[in-house]
Amino acid sequence: MNRSEAREIASNALWKQNAGLVQLLGLCPVLVISSNIVNAVSLGLATSMVMLLSGMAVAAVRDFVPNELRSPIFILIIAALVTMVDLLFNAYAHGLYLVLGIFIPLITTNCIVLARAEAFASRQPVLAAGWDGLMMGLGLTGVLAGLGAIRELAARGTLFSNLDLVFGPVARAWTIHVIPADAGYQFLLASLPPGAFFGLALLITGKKLLDRRAERRAAAPSVPLHTEPA
Amino acid sequence: MKTSPFLIEPTPLQRVMFTVAVALLPGIVLHVGVYGIGLLLQLLLATATALLTEAICLKLRGRALQPALTDGSAVVTAWLLALCMPPLAAWWLVVLGTVVAIGLAKHAFGGLGQNTFNPGMVGFAVLIVSFPAQMARWGAPLVLPALDLSALDQIRLILAGALPPGVGFDAIASATPLDAVRTALRQGQMVPAILQSPQFGDIGGKGSEWIAAGWLAGGLLLWRQKLIPWQLPVGYLGAVVACSGLAHLLDAQQYASPLFQLSTGAVMLAAFFIVTDPVTAPTTPRGRLLFAALAGLLTWLIRSFGNYPDGVAFAVLIMNIAAPFIDQYTQPAVFGRKGAR
Structure with missing residues (x-):
């Protein structure tokens, strides 16, 4: 994997084929867990870690896996890695572990993990597969962070609440109150399931708008600033 | 060049919407008689918001303001939402509900005739899901022996959230x-x-x-x-x-x-x-x-x-x-x- 290939994989995973905004894969955890930034980013990073390791592991064994048996074997690898992540969360971020609950084990069934194993890792060298998995995971994490921020801000006017679940009680004061806490602001809909759909729709719309603008810029003929005298 | 007659005729859609508004009148009159004048202010707020939102959405979508703005459909949507509201609810509730009804339920789906969901009910559902406590605050019907608010006090309560001194909301409220x-x-x-x-x-x-x-x-x-x-x-x-x-x-x-x-x-x-x-x-x-x-x-x-x-x-x-x-x-x-x- 040379530098340009790595860049191609990264830009593909982070933007052009973004798991959350373009492929719309793994939406179940995206929609459920994105009610605030901390939950969303934690699950995103957990997924990224699983994808990095599963990409490398699948690529490493790809030559020994019979084609007919590839799905169960890939899922076995992914499930083992998810179990490790699950135990890590339980040991080092127990509060968060309780909040994320079933959604950590469910990373196993997240279609984006299996999709990358099937479409990319099973036919690429180890390093490229790991890089692709990590970048795909980070692309999803970015979407989760954006969605979490939108929903948290709209629902309670805060950012980074629940940080104490990760960093201990010290972090309780780190919550940013964009709208002062004593204003009593609350918009429940944003933290309920409909808010997830509206938020995701806004993000997809935003990406489409940016893409369209970039396209128009590329298509517009570049006007020379100084015309040469004839 | 137009030919005679030069009378300004309402369009068929305007006529329908006008009839619907007229048909709502008996209920509105009785509603005001039972719960007080607050409803009229809610209707006014909803109508103004609906027309403004409609105009902004049409502008954003690059459509002509006419005939969509004056066909009356936005007004009827706004009225149906306002009629479901508690008459003494704070002004921003009905304004937010109407913006959601016209902006999200109607125009995000493609405007008049394209919406999958009843716009007024979408506005109402968003409000009742988001603000259950405020949406449950109904004033008591005037026929009940509760403290009656004067028209001015009702308007002040809706616009500024201020009750007359010494009066709690419980004194005028009723489930x-x-x-x-x-x-x-x-x-x-x-x-x-x-x-x-x-x-x-x-x-x-x-x-x-x-x-x-x-x-x-x-x-x-x-x-x-x-x-x-x-x-x-x-x-x-x-x-x-x-x-x-x-x-x-x-x-x-x-x-x-x-x-x-x-x-x-x-x-x-x-x-x-x-x-x-x-x-x-x-x-x-x-x-x-x-x-x-x-x-x-x-x-x-x-x-x-x-x-x-x-x-x-x-x-x-x-x-x-x-x-x-x-x-x-x-x-x-x-x-x-x-x-x-």
Whole structure:
């Protein structure tokens, strides 16, 4: 994997084929867990870690896996890695572990993990597969962070609440109150399931708008600033 | 060049919307008589917001302002939302609801005639889900011996949230008849005993039962004008009566009578003005009957077993999703052919 290939994989995973905004894969955890930034980013990073390791592991064994048996074997690898992540969360971020609950084990069934194993890792060298998995995971994490921020801000006017679940009680004061806490602001809909759909729709719309603008810029003929005298 | 006559004629859509507004008047007058002048301010706020939102959305979408702005559809949407609101609710509730109704439910789906969901009910559902406490604050009907607010005090309460000194909201508030029955049932009381309380009149809530009669009168006017197909109100009211009647027959202690169901909450309004929305209801005769009956069933189910004050908005929205599906399976046979489809 040379530098340009790595860049191609990264830009593909982070933007052009973004798991959350373009492929719309793994939406179940995206929609459920994105009610605030901390939950969303934690699950995103957990997924990224699983994808990095599963990409490398699948690529490493790809030559020994019979084609007919590839799905169960890939899922076995992914499930083992998810179990490790699950135990890590339980040991080092127990509060968060309780909040994320079933959604950590469910990373196993997240279609984006299996999709990358099937479409990319099973036919690429180890390093490229790991890089692709990590970048795909980070692309999803970015979407989760954006969605979490939108929903948290709209629902309670805060950012980074629940940080104490990760960093201990010290972090309780780190919550940013964009709208002062004593204003009593609350918009429940944003933290309920409909808010997830509206938020995701806004993000997809935003990406489409940016893409369209970039396209128009590329298509517009570049006007020379100084015309040469004839 | 135009030829004579040079009179300015309203468009057909304007005429329909005008008739709907006129048909709403008896109910509105009775509503104001029962709950006070707050409703008029809510209607005004909703109308202004609806027109402004409509204009902004048309501008954003690059459409001409005419005729969409003056066809009256936005105003009727706004009125239906405002009529479902607690009359003394803070001004920003109805403004937010109307922005959601016009901006999200109507224009995000493609404007008039393209919306999947009844815009007014979307606005109402967003409000009731997001602000359950504020949406439950109904003032007491004027016929009850509670502290009456003057018109000026009501307007001040809506716009500034300020009550006259020394008055708490509890002094002027009262649970809606539906809420009162639900709460008392949860506490183990029986329906006949609950209805003995002074809050209830002969068939529904004292005073508020007249409002339902007002909607009925307006609805019959629309029917006579052939603006609404009979299947929708008949199916809807029929289902509500059938469900509540059956339950009432089986266990009169736990389930209120059909008359009570018809005369409380938004059932009458829904039957003639909300399920009859031509955009979001099915278009086939059998489909309309099925659609309305299922909406009535859901309304009764949500009222009897759900947690929300009334079931109308959610019942209508759920059935809106099913409308295209119902249309597809109830297509009448093509003339001259045997069998369906």
